[in-house]
Amino acid sequence: MVLNNSLTMSHEYALKVLHSNAIAIDATAGNGYDTLFLANHCKSVYSFDIQQTAIEHTRELLLKNNISNVELILDSHERLNQYVTHQVDCVMFNLGYLPGGSHQISTNYKSTIIALKQAMKLLGKNGLIIIVIYQGQDSGFLEKEKILSFLTTISESKFIVMKYNFCNQSNHPPILAIIEKK
Numbered sequence: 154m155v156l157n158n159s160l161t162m163s164h165e166y167a168l169k170v171l172h173s174n175a176i177a178i179d180a181t182a183g184n185g186y187d188t189l190f191l192a193n194h195c196k197s198v199y200s201f202d203i204q205q206t207a208i209e210h211t212r213e214l215l216l217k218n219n220i221s222n223v224e225l226i227l228d229s230h231e232r233l234n235q236y237v238t239h240q241v242d243c244v245m246f247n248l249g250y251l252p253g254g255s256h257q258i259s260t261n262y263k264s265t266i267i268a269l270k271q272a273m274k275l276l277g278k279n280g281l282i283i284i285v286i287y288q289g290q291d292s293g294f295l296e297k298e299k300i301l302s303f304l305t306t307i308s309e310s311k312f313i314v315m316k317y318n319f320c321n322q323s324n325h326p327p328i329l330a331i332i333e334k335k
């Protein structure tokens with residue numbers, strides 16, 4: 154297939170800005186797959202999650218893969234700017250709940266939008282914020298609507314914002330949105 158799903162596309166776009174000196178943030182560590190991917194393609198990664206279980210799953214995955222360039226942070230991404238104060242190249246948000254975990258503990262649009270605003274301030278020129286937005290899950294429709302609506306308000310002179318969506322697929326496939334700093 155040429156038209157990959159949103160998750161695969163999120164990594165394909167990240168690769169465009171990752172390099173051996175790049176700095177990345179995984180705003181939602183979860184089971185650590187995105188953190189591992191980022192760590193393999195850049196100098197250092199800050200990886201956030203509000204759940205201890207997610208941080209431990211991520212730590213185990215990194216250990217198994219001999220990865221040591223990740224700082225794991227057990228805190229909400231809405232406090233991202235308390236941990237990262239310098240310019241970054243790529244920020245990934247893979248929204249929703251921890252696969253295999255409680256559906257009650259999920260990202261929510263209020264803190265996601267606070268974190269997106271902070272991430273936008275940290276982005277260097279041509280840096281990317283990559284967001285995988287789920288819909289149709291427990292709170293997914295509301296989060297999707299609010300985030301897509303927030304994206305339309307972003308300054309056109311400072312950022313390019315795109316949305317990648319499938320229009321003929323059942324079961325509400327995830328949407329990919331990307332913000333690029335001009």
Ligand SMILES: C[S@@+](CC[C@H](N)C(=O)[O-])C[C@H]1O[C@@H](n2cnc3c(N)ncnc32)[C@H](O)[C@@H]1O
Pocket residue numbers: 180181182183184185186187188201202203204207228229230231247248249250251252258259260261264
């Ligand atoms: C879909 S999972 C992420 C998948 C992950 N990137 C991976 O590769 O496995 C979403 C994660 O976001 C976390 N999360 C929810 N709200 C958060 C917040 N405010 N700050 C940071 N992480 C949060 C959840 O605990 C969950 O682990």
